[in-house]
Amino acid sequence: MRLSSGSSEALFPHCLEQVASRLEPSEEYLRTLELRAGEVIAALEKAVEQLGLSHVVKALELQGSLARDTWLPDDVDIDIFVLFDSRVSAEELRELTKRISERAAQELGAGLETRYASHPYYVLKLRDLEVEVVPAYRVPSPAQAVTPVDRTPFHTNYVREELSKNPALKRDIRVFKKLLKNLRIYGAETWVGGFSGYLAELLVIRYGGLQRLLREIASWKPGRVFIPPTEEALRFKGAPLVVLDPVDNRRNAAAAVTRDALLKLIAAARLVAQREDLLCCFLEPPRADLDESALREALAAKQFLFVKAESREGMPTDAFKGRLSRVQRKLKSKLEEEGFLVYRAKLLDLKAGPLIAVELDQEDLPPRKKHIGPPVWSANALSFLEKWVRARSPVFVEGERWVAVVPRKHRRASEVAAALLRAYKDFEWHTLDAESLLQHYTRPEDRREIYLWALGLEEWMLCFQ
Incomplete structure (x- = not known):
């Protein structure tokens, strides 16, 4: 199937014709x-x-x-x-x-x-x-x-005018949006950090179809993509992706796209470049059926920290999830600062309420830690020595600094979380173990999401089984 009319490029896999037709509304x-x-x-x-x-x-x-x-x-x-x-x-x-x-x-x-x-x-x-x-x-x-939304009528007029010149691009746009959605990078909300619908439309229009767009994406590097490559676009240097809004070139239409979201799309495009049939699988991946025993085994096999929040003020859903995504990033940083190895952290957008999920290397840290002090020539060295020698902590010079081995204030990840989260008084926080997690999240679709996350998979990755 040729995804955009008038193109002389090679056809995409035949299976894509069926996938695209299912995305076409009646x-x-x-x-x-x-x-x-x-x-x-x-x-x-x-x-x-x-x-x-x-x-x-x-x-x-x-x-x-x-x-x-x-x-x-x-x-x-x-x-x-x-x-x-x-x-x-x-x-x-x-x-x-x-x-x-x-x-x-x-x-x-x-x-x-x-x-x-x-x-x-x-x-x-x-x-x-x-x-x-x-x-x-x-x-x-x-x-x-x-x-910001005052521009939307102009966006609509621009896209309509461009698509009137090549209506076949509507099909390409739907396929591209579906790909972004399955990769979990569709949406400009702060907790997604992905591609808005308008940005998806602009990219397909810019490259005249999906095939050329994916080929271009496969060669992208974050921070080096400027569309179009003009002086105006260079004003946004430092952003992972720059796509000037054609109705207002003072604005980067890709401002919401995070580096991680862009890299995931680049990775998918490069995989499709190696095996074109993967595109159809990414668009309609195998479904991971929920296995309750496997879910419990996955939760028991690794060290997880799950945190659920309730807003005391009845905060609107979008604002609530935006706040939680920022808290999730701060929690990850705080755990790492305390000495935990954080493998991954994510805000899961579940039907029964968003959930902060963190995978760690261990549940408890050793009772003591190295506390890096001032340089040996610092005036603060005297007070550092007085404090820790009196506390009978081992003190020594390492490199150019004084170091003390001191007791940890918090050894458990849940304690670190509780100490951090106390500052957010407009939320009521609940740290959940595996059993309380499953008692709260009872809907099959929520449990499937938790199961996949515990395994460290997204459904499109099942295409490699």
Whole structure:
């Protein structure tokens, strides 16, 4: 199958034609989603009119991947933007969108949830669908954007225009998004650190199709990729990946991509370059069936630290996971600082709540540790000697510094975690052993995620079995 029309390149594996066709939404499903989006827009329009806000709400528009026809059947984004007059204050923007969303939720019989990105937005929870209601300003150009999301209508127009020139690229985009999703690097959220849907679209458009894109990615090196290679792009030197936003070249559209996420994509692209048939497997990998006894064996065979948090303030989900991802990084650093060898650490995004998971070399450290003191010529050497000699600790010179062998304050990883986490008073923390972990996370999909993580695998890696 040729993934982009007009290309003279060699074909991808035949199996990809079947995979790509399964990612193509049916016309019937598309019409259903458009109808549902229209119903929500009508409810929002009615709310705007009833609240007497027609003079400040300039438009209600469908945005996101559904508007651009680049969505995945199992990951539908219905984003409706409430575009305000730019004279409305940021505080009014939030408050008025909340009132509009509440009135529309009543009209639709929907639940309502507040989430956060650069500023609050609202999610209408319908019976089988979620619709995001996003406040933004109607601005004449991206250069006059007040908030980051003010650029989104310009992004939608740009992508639509480019895809109108080559509609076959929509298929390439869906395949690329599915690849990113299976590699666990799809999403610009702080706890993912991956590729946004818009960035995925830009890359496929830039290289004219998936095949050339993957070939280029296989040759990338973090910190050395500038798209396009211009003086404007060099302003972002130091970022793992630089992709200038074509609607506003003051912005790096790849700013959220971490070095680890980029390296994982490069690794996958290089593997596909060696064996093209791997691409189909990465897109539809073998499913790892949950084995309860194997799960318990995996948890017992290694040293793990699991930490679950509950927000005392009822923090919105997105903000909650963002905070936890930062805590996870600090916990890893603190454990290493105390002398633990941390093999890996990750925030697992589970249905029953996010979980900080850490694998260590050991559960307990020796009772004493080396404490590196000042250089021998430092004025602080005297106080160092007085303190530790009086404490009857061995003291000696090693290299250019005084060193003392001192008792550890914390020997167990759980104690180190507890001491660190006490500073985060807006959370209630729970350190879980294997048994309490399995008592809390009972859903099969959660246990599968924990099982895979305990094994140190992701499903796409099963392609090498």
